[in-house]
Amino acid sequence: MSSLSGNVWLSGFSTWKARFISLRNISWGRLSVISVPYLWLAVFFFIPFLVVFKISLSESAIAVPPYTDLLDFDMEEAYLNIKLNLGNYLYLWEDSFYFDAYISSIKIAAVSTFFTLLVGFPIAYLIARSDDKYRGILLALVILPFWTSFLLRVYAWVGLLKKQGLVNEVLMSMGIINEPLTMLQTDFAVYIGIVYTYLPFMILPLYSALEKMDISLLEAAEDLGARPIQSFFMVTVPLAMPGIIAGCMLVFIPAVGEYVIPALLGGSDTLMIGRVLWDEFSLNRDWPMASAVATVMLVFLVLPIMLIRNKSGKEEGM
Amino acid sequence: MKRRSLFLNSTAAFGFIFLYAPIISLIIYSFNESKLVTVWGGWSVKWYGELFQNDQIMDAAFLSLKIAFISATLAVVLGTMAGFALSRMGRFRGKLLFSGWVSAPLVMPEVITGLSLLLLFVALENAFGWPAGRGEMTVIIAHTTFCLAYVAVIVQSRLVVLDDTLEEAAMDLGAKPSTLFFLVTLPLISPAIIAGWLLSFTLSLDDLVIASFVSGPGDSTLPMVIFSKVRLGVTPEVNALATLMIAIVAVGVIFAMLYMRKQNKMLAAAQEG
Numbered sequence: 001m002s003s004l005s006g007n008v009w010l011s012g013f014s015t016w017k018a019r020f021i022s023l024r025n026i027s028w029g030r031l032s033v034i035s036v037p038y039l040w041l042a043v044f045f046f047i048p049f050l051v052v053f054k055i056s057l058s059e060s061a062i063a064v065p066p067y068t069d070l071l072d073f074d075m076e077e078a079y080l081n082i083k084l085n086l087g088n089y090l091y092l093w094e095d096s097f098y099f100d101a102y103i104s105s106i107k108i109a110a111v112s113t114f115f116t117l118l119v120g121f122p123i124a125y126l127i128a129r130s131d132d133k134y135r136g137i138l139l140a141l142v143i144l145p146f147w148t149s150f151l152l153r154v155y156a157w158v159g160l161l162k163k164q165g166l167v168n169e170v171l172m173s174m175g176i177i178n179e180p181l182t183m184l185q186t187d188f189a190v191y192i193g194i195v196y197t198y199l200p201f202m203i204l205p206l207y208s209a210l211e212k213m214d215i216s217l218l219e220a221a222e223d224l225g226a227r228p229i230q231s232f233f234m235v236t237v238p239l240a241m242p243g244i245i246a247g248c249m250l251v252f253i254p255a256v257g258e259y260v261i262p263a264l265l266g267g268s269d270t271l272m273i274g275r276v277l278w279d280e281f282s283l284n285r286d287w288p289m290a291s292a293v294a295t296v297m298l299v300f301l302v303l304p305i306m307l308i309r310n311k312s313g314k315e316e317g318m
Numbered sequence: 319m320k321r322r323s324l325f326l327n328s329t330a331a332f333g334f335i336f337l338y339a340p341i342i343s344l345i346i347y348s349f350n351e352s353k354l355v356t357v358w359g360g361w362s363v364k365w366y367g368e369l370f371q372n373d374q375i376m377d378a379a380f381l382s383l384k385i386a387f388i389s390a391t392l393a394v395v396l397g398t399m400a401g402f403a404l405s406r407m408g409r410f411r412g413k414l415l416f417s418g419w420v421s422a423p424l425v426m427p428e429v430i431t432g433l434s435l436l437l438l439f440v441a442l443e444n445a446f447g448w449p450a451g452r453g454e455m456t457v458i459i460a461h462t463t464f465c466l467a468y469v470a471v472i473v474q475s476r477l478v479v480l481d482d483t484l485e486e487a488a489m490d491l492g493a494k495p496s497t498l499f500f501l502v503t504l505p506l507i508s509p510a511i512i513a514g515w516l517l518s519f520t521l522s523l524d525d526l527v528i529a530s531f532v533s534g535p536g537d538s539t540l541p542m543v544i545f546s547k548v549r550l551g552v553t554p555e556v557n558a559l560a561t562l563m564i565a566i567v568a569v570g571v572i573f574a575m576l577y578m579r580k581q582n583k584m585l586a587a588a589q590e591g
Contacts, residue, residue: 029495034410037400037466041419044463048434051441065440119336122329140575145337147516147567149524151541151548152560156340159347159552166343199337257427259527264548274429274527281433281531291437294430305425306418 049298056291059085067288088292097276098293102300104271108187109255112194116202116251117244119195124206124243125236128213139207146200154193154264161189161265189265190272194255201250209243210236253305257297273297341564348557365558372555375543379559382523382540385454389461390518394511396462397469397518404470405477423467432531435460439532453537460532461525465518472517476510477503509581516574520567 058067092098127138145153160166161183168180183189213236221231237244259274266272273293281290348366352359369375400420404413423431439449439456449456480503488502504511526541533539538546547553 030407033399034403034407034416037396037403037420037470038412038416040396040463040466041400041416044435044438044459045419045423048438051437052430052434055437065444119333122326123333126326126330136575136579140571141334142337144568144571145341147520147571148341148564149541149560149567151524151526151544152344152556152563153340155544155548155552155556155560156344158548159557160340160343162552196336196340199333253425254427257429259429260545274427277429277433278527287437290433294433297427297430302422302425302427302430306422309425 052291052294055288056088056295057085058288059087060286060288065287085288088289089296091289092292092296098273098296101271101273101276102297105256105258105273108190108270108272109194109252109258112191112198112255113248113252115191116195116198117248120199120202120206120247123199124203124210127203127207128210129215142200142203142207150197151260153197154261157189157193157196157265158184161192184265185267185270187266187270190262190270193261193265194251194258197261198251198255202247205246205250206240206243209240209246213239249305249309256301273301344557345561345564348554348561350554350557353554365554366562369555369558369562374538375540375555375559378538378540378543381454381537385457385461385539386519386522389458389465389522390515392458392462393465393469393518394515397466397514398473398507398511400466400470401473401477405474420467420470423464424471426464428525428527429531431464432460432528435463435528436531451534452532453534456532456534457529457537457539460528461518461522464528465521468517468521469511469514472510472514473507476507480506506585509578512574513578516570 055067060067123142127135127142130138158165162168163180163182163184165184167183168177171177172180217235217239218231221235222228226234257274258272259278262270262272262275263278266275277290277293277297280286280293349361349363350357350359351362351364400416403410404417404420435456436452439452442448443450484506485498485502488498493502524541525539526545529539530542530545533542544556544559547556
């Protein structure tokens with residue numbers, strides 16, 4: 001860009017007209033390239049949140065759509081009546097059910113993220129240290145499940161974990177257990193489901209951090225007398241930290257709001273906020289309450305995550 | 319080194335088994351003769367026959383493919399524009415807000431995106447009479463919006479690492495901005511655009527939550543039909559469907575990877591020479 005404007009400056013007055021025309025062309029193209037996606041996101045991404053916020057302040061009603069209007073314009077008296085209803089938020093605050101659901105979602109997401117890291121690290125490490133000729137194949141093997149249907153991958157575990165499922169059959173035939181374990185419709189199944197479906201998201205950033213690592217640092221640690229376990233925790237882990245953070249974010253964030261996994265694998269007592277919002281909306285048909293849950297989720301869950309991500313992104317240069 | 323690699327290899331092997339055992343069990347049981355999924359009744363392809371006879375699943379599959387194709391294409395156009403605006407257009411008013419909007423759908427829980435878009439469509443219909451009812455079009459709009467973000471991020475990261483001397487050379491030689499884009503930049507970022515399209519296509523094809531919010535009663539997408547069947551338990555027809563989808567995806571991913579490897583090699587060769 002700079003070389004273009006430099007050339008133009010040097011080439012005198014005769015090109016001013018040409019430059020003006022080309023600038024005008026650029027600015028039309030420029031304007032549309034910026035404004036089309038900008039407007040699209042404004043209408044279909046940003047304004048919807050304002051609508052959600054607005055409806056969270058209205059009351060549930062038996063009508064189509066099932067909520068009251070905030071603005072009530074009286075034509076005869078010519079005054080604008082604004083009714084704000086904070087009842088939904090008060091109810092959220094008073095009923096411990098919603099608070100428990102938030103805490104439980106965060107707990108389930110955090111525990112599963114930890115286990116995803118435990119399972120993902122050895123795989124990422126192995127791929128990063130393997131020969132060049134195997135590396136591409138191993139990476140492809142990790143990525144392939146990610147491209148197949150998420151819903152079907154969760155569904156596969158229904159067949160494995162149920163009472164007469166494959167896992168119970170195998171454990172019983174090996175004589176480890178005598179009668180089938182109840183695994184489906186428990187929190188355990190939800191953990192398995194999250195670790196399984198989000199594993200590729202953990203492995204890929206870990207791999208790219210471990211692959212950049214200079215192996216001679218490990219040799220140096222060994223020469224200085226570090227035992228393997230010491231050099232792992234004092235050299236490898238700190239160097240892989242950007243990958244660990246990125247991977248944990250990629251797993252934790254979608255896991256918190258997860259709906260499909262608790263709905264298919266969890267029990268009726270598996271509390272997750274995404275499921276609560278869905279039930280509030282579709283079973284109770286309480287749109288204002290669902291909107292209030294969504295607003296609180298946005299303020300206390302999504303905004304902090306975006307701020308942390310932005311900050312860590314700047315620090316790590318991601 | 320050797321001592322450690324035994325432990326490492328066995329844990330990693332366990333990890334790969336964990337990744338593939340559920341998929342392989344789905345594939346094997348799709349060829350099970352027995353209606354009872356847990357009882358092995360011998361090899362059979364009868365569930366594939368039943369699958370193709372099932373109008374509900376077939377209609378939903380065609381609807382989903384159509385929605386995925388249109389949404390992915392729209393998302394690639396809009397997402398490439400957004401990626402360009404963020405990395406090649408310098409400063410403009412509201413850029414920070416725009417970049418926030420582009421990256422936010424990536425961290426937004428699906429339930430919130432789905433609910434907020436549904437409420438928008440309802441409010442718009444009340445105010446302007448558009449969109450009249452919900453169905454195919456509202457799902458396309460919703461999918462385009464969240465896929466756009468993925469495309470923008472992929473295109474932007476490609477543009478950032480792209481050597482811009484080629485573009486400067488074209489400008490110095492007098493290429494118009496549109497010529498520059500279609501003859502120089504677009505071919506250079508084509509791997510990112512293809513990856514973005516494929517990702518959008520699979521995300522759209524796979525989405526259950528957002529589609530359930532914004533779709534109308536008559537327009538069930540494939541994931542919605544699968545979900546309603548699966549909630550009642552394991553069904554052999556869904557196993558057959560899953561096997562077909564896995565096979566198609568596997569072939570597609572392998573071709574895409576071969577293509578990209580070739581592209582990267584050509585690019586590397588061009589830059590060296």
